[in-house]
Amino acid sequence: MPAPPPSAAPPSALHDDAAYAALRTRDARFDGRLFVGVTSTGIYCRPVCRVRAPRRENCRFFGQAALAEAAGFRPCLRCRPELAPGLSLTDSSDVLAAQAARLLAAAVHGGEAGAPAAADAPATVPAVAARLGITDRHLRRIFQRAHGVTPIAWLTTQRLLLAKQLLTDTALPVTEVALASGFASVRRFNAAFAEHYRLQPGALRKQAADGAPAPLSPDRTAAEATLRLAWRPPYDLHGVLDFLRHRALPGIEQVDGLTVRRTLALPHHGQVLAGWLQARFEPARHELHLRVAPALLPAIAAVRERARQALDLDADPARIDAQLATLPVPARPGVRVPGGWCGFESAVRVILGQQVTVAAARTLTRRLVERFGTPLDTPFDSLDRLFPSAATLAAAAPEDIGTLGIVRQRVRALQALAQAVAEGRLHLHRAAPLDSTLATLASLPGIGDWSAQLIAMRALAWPDAWPATDIGILNALGHRDAKAGTAQAEAWRPWRAYAVMNLWLSLEATP
Missing domain, CATH: 1.10.10.60 (Homeodomain-like)
Incomplete structure (x- = not known):
């Protein structure tokens, strides 16, 4: 019999009998929430390990890999605990x-x-x-x-x-x-x-x-690397890919079937590394295969974590979906909140999306990339630019940005944001403190609560973000009363950002 769904209790509180049932059925819903130490071998495994299940009396169960290692167990070389999704x-x-x-x-x-x-x-x-x-x-x-x-x-x-x-x-x-x-x-x-x-x-x-299997990507060069990253099912793959496809920036991003490609620049030990990456979903394995360009290999750890955030691989659907049962639209099992590969880029796109449609925001952002983005060579057609850096936009002449069709108020907001990031007064990543970051955003011209909430949702990975006045949310709720919508959303805490995605996706038709 399959193990019961994970409860709201922390992983360490899972009853041993339920934990053993999850191990015997290789229940991927528990992956990353449960690790099994086998006393007869001294090895600890993920519940999805393909080896024969050990005897019940030889098993010790842990909610985190660190607890298993503190107890003296070593990670399995076959199921590889380092591939497991993290905990929300x-x-x-x-x-x-x-x-x-x-x-x-x-x-x-x-x-x-x-x-x-x-x-x-x-x-x-x-x-x-x-x-x-x-x-x-x-x-x-x-x-x-x-x-x-x-x-x-x-x-x-x-x-x-x-x-x-x-x-x-x-x-x-x-x-x-x-x-x-x-x-x-x-x-x-x-x-x-x-x-x-x-x-x-x-x-x-x-x-x-x-004991390695055949390479994950037969066309990869020796200088590249392909990492495997797991997620807990279900995963709303259709919703994620549709969301990304509708917003993909020419020159920066591509969505091709189950594959997402993009360019990326990131700081590393005092220098900026720039290159490309390719993320391919493997639904049958509940994995993402992340291929990284040679230029980004020194910072591959940071790229891996950005992939986990950008594609929301660490979400726990059993906890989230149950909280969204009262949504007024059909809930999407395993809904995810796509984050940003770069916090500054995410914030810029939010500002350019103020009071315009998704298509219009995409057009404005494309013009910004074409005008201020840095050229980059990649092996992929039409993937040839980097998103402009904060320093570049901060130093740009306002009239140069204005010629792209961006109104003066947005130009002022963009440059204030860029200046704050370039000077180190504002940090846009999920390790940044929420309250002080929201306060700094609110102090910038042209950034109100709607923008700050969306930036927190996509750049800071805040799962309870709620942009109350968003017209798409209100349309999906069936009314235009932001205060009533916020009261209604209390039932979806602390996962209101996932409610936002459900509401948005209910309005978006697949092309």
């Missing part, structure tokens, strides 16, 4: 602990303007506490209560699992894997890897190569 951070009842996890994740992955730089764990934890305005001791206490492990143990697990994926899926030298995983030195990386996994990084790479 609103799963934590402690807001500060959830925010700390975001900041620690940013320390591992880096690549976002304003995110903490990767550093060794002892230096990172006090920095995160200072960023949150609490003491180091208080951070450790609330983090242990919410996540079951110390911040250092959680951070070490994230770094090592990332390193394990890079060793398996890429040809990056061990030195670069260590740096990309947030370790300050190869020596510390080797020591941590040997202590936790009981073998050296090179030995793991050899084991993975010996």
Whole structure:
């Protein structure tokens, strides 16, 4: 019999009998929410592992990979726990602990303007506490209560699992894997890897190569890398691809069947890397195969995390869909909130979308890209430009932007936003603190609550964003009363952004 759907309780509270049922049926709904340690082998697995299910008495169940590793278990080389989808951070009842996890994740992955730089764990934890305005001791206490492990143990697990994926899926030298995983030195990386996994990084790479399947992308070059990223079913693939297709920018993005391609520039250790990526959905495997250009490989950890946010791979449909049962439109199982690959780009597109249709906003943004975007060579036809940087738009002459058909008020808003981002006064990524970011956005000319909520939804990945005056939302609700709509949306907290997507998609016809 299949395991019951996940409850609203945290993963660690799942009853062992239900956890074992999920393991025996390889229930992908529990992927990333449940890990199984096998005492007879010392290995821990995802519930979707294809090996024969172990005996019940040999199983120990954990809600996070860090808990399994803290108990002395090593990750399975077959099901690869590093591929599992992450946990939605609103799963934590402690807001500060959830925010700390975001900041620690940013320390591992880096690549976002304003995110903490990767550093060794002892230096990172006090920095995160200072960023949150609490003491180091208080951070450790609330983090242990919410996540079951110390911040250092959680951070070490994230770094090592990332390193394990890079060793398996890429040809990056061990030195670069260590740096990309947030370790300050190869020596510390080797020591941590040997202590936790009981073998050296090179030995793991050899084991993975010996049992590796055929390459995921036969046409890839040796310099490229293809990473596998999992999601929990159901996944509203049709809705996501339609949403992206209607908004794809020529020169920047392409949506071709199940494949999404785009260009991307991101900061990395004081320089800007620029290249292309290709994300192909594999519905039968509940996976995304992410192919990354050679130029972006040094920042592949950041690219991986941007893909997870942009395509909302970490959402937990069992928790979200149940909360949206009272929607006045047919609910889409596994609805996702597509985020942005670049927070600044997302914010610019929101501003250009003020009081115009999706098609009109796309036209204005296309003109901005053609005028101010940087040319880029890629192997894909018509994918040949980068989105303009904040510094570029901040320095542009207002009249040059105005000639594109963008009204003066929008030009002022665009340049105020660009100036704030370029100067480091505004950070647009999901590790940024919500309240202070919304306050900074509200202080900028031409950015009201509607724009700030959409920026929070797409750039900050805030799952409870609610742009109350959005005309599409009100049309889907069947009235034009924003106050009544906000009252109605109280029933959908803390997942109102997913209600927004359901309402929007109910109005969009497939071309």
